[in-house]
Amino acid sequence: MKLTEAGELRVRGYLFVLHRSLATFMPKEMAQESIREVESHILERLERIEGAVDEKAAVEGVLQHLGPPMKVAQAFAAEITFEEAVATGRPLPVFRALFLVATSLQGFFAALGLLVGYALGVGFIIVAALKPIFPQNVGLILRDGVPTAFGAVSSVGPGTEVVGGYGLIPLSLFAGVGALLLTHRLARAFVAWWRGRLKGPTDE
Amino acid sequence: MTLENWQEQLRRGGLEFAVLLTLTGPPRYGFEIIRHLEESTDLVVNEGTVYPLLTRLARQGLLTTEWVADLGPHPRKYYRLTLEGRERLNSMMRHWTTFAGKLDALATQARGELR
Numbered sequence: 001m002k003l004t005e006a007g008e009l010r011v012r013g014y015l016f017v018l019h020r021s022l023a024t025f026m027p028k029e030m031a032q033e034s035i036r037e038v039e040s041h042i043l044e045r046l047e048r049i050e051g052a053v054d055e056k057a058a059v060e061g062v063l064q065h066l067g068p069p070m071k072v073a074q075a076f077a078a079e080i081t082f083e084e085a086v087a088t089g090r091p092l093p094v095f096r097a098l099f100l101v102a103t104s105l106q107g108f109f110a111a112l113g114l115l116v117g118y119a120l121g122v123g124f125i126i127v128a129a130l131k132p133i134f135p136q137n138v139g140l141i142l143r144d145g146v147p148t149a150f151g152a153v154s155s156v157g158p159g160t161e162v163v164g165g166y167g168l169i170p171l172s173l174f175a176g177v178g179a180l181l182l183t184h185r186l187a188r189a190f191v192a193w194w195r196g197r198l199k200g201p202t203d204e
Numbered sequence: 205m206t207l208e209n210w211q212e213q214l215r216r217g218g219l220e221f222a223v224l225l226t227l228t229g230p231p232r233y234g235f236e237i238i239r240h241l242e243e244s245t246d247l248v249v250n251e252g253t254v255y256p257l258l259t260r261l262a263r264q265g266l267l268t269t270e271w272v273a274d275l276g277p278h279p280r281k282y283y284r285l286t287l288e289g290r291e292r293l294n295s296m297m298r299h300w301t302t303f304a305g306k307l308d309a310l311a312t313q314a315r316g317e318l319r
Contacts, residue, residue: 030259037234037255037281044235047277065251072252079256080263 001049007059011042014063021073025081025100034076038066082195089188097191110190117183124176127151128169139164219247221300223257224285224293227267233280234258258283266292 003011015035022031045062066072077100084090085097098114101107130152131138141149142161156162219241226232226240234255241248248254261267266289273279285293 033281034255034259036279038252040233040278040280041235041238041251041255043278044276044280067250067252071250072256075250075253076256076259079260083260084263 001046001053001055001058003046003059004055007055010056010059010063011039014042014066014069015039018069018072021070022076025077025096038072041066078195082191086188086192086195089184091184094184094187094191097194098187101191101194107194114183114187114190117179117186121176121178121180121183123151124172124179126176128172128176131166131169131172135166137162139168215247215249218245219253220257220261221293221296222247223254223261224266224289224296227283227285227289228293231270231282231284233272233282235280237283261289265289 015038018038019031019035022034026034042062045065046058049058067075081093081100082097085093098107098111102111127138127150134152137154137156138152139150139162140147141151141153142163144159145161153160153162222241222245223237226237232240237258238248238251238254241254258267262269262283265286267283268286270282270284271279272282
């Protein structure tokens, strides 16, 4: 079946939306190659339609068999980004998966919580690293005898006191590494659960 | 879990195995793989889920890919099992034979008791 301009436009529109969706999480070359393959599939299907048929219905039928472009993009995300994150557990793929998850409301709050966990871990490790360099400025910060923060202050003014000796270094390191490991474990579990959702039934 | 969800999970688990089985012979392109699966199984509900799976299997080194321009009216991306893919498939087939055999035996026994 040879497509008219209207039919071609419809196919190009589908591929455009799919490409835009894929480009949000895939390397450029990979997204282009996936689009090329899906386009090849569409043309292959259309070529096998013989006789006088309604072009619009035929094109819509082929696209419907493929699924909505957003769903196809989700399937790519589930197979590639999420699969890599779950299988390897490497921080970069996990962060990439969390970034994708954060585009939905539920995912945003989950990703935000995990981000706080990671930040907490990094914060503790920074405190441990800064303590030997600025021993008087790093520790538990008291204002008028009331603990207000744990970390570093640039200058210790009147009414402010920094307490905690070098014993804070192993404690902070332990807390930091612990927070990072726990958060990362939670992140992997969450990404695995999310992947299961994406790979779920896709019939409309 | 509804019956539909259970069927979907079975399909999901079986699709990867079926795709690898489809590629034991000569290289095939995506549409050819889908047609083969559609003719012999009920695994393909949405064609759009097969290409992401093929992409992942290729990234995992189980398949090699090659664009061929002169075997059809437009270029096609052919997939072929790698040595690693063959080894994986052999393992999957061994597991499947044991798994299906045990379930079959259980189902046969249950069928008798259900009557």
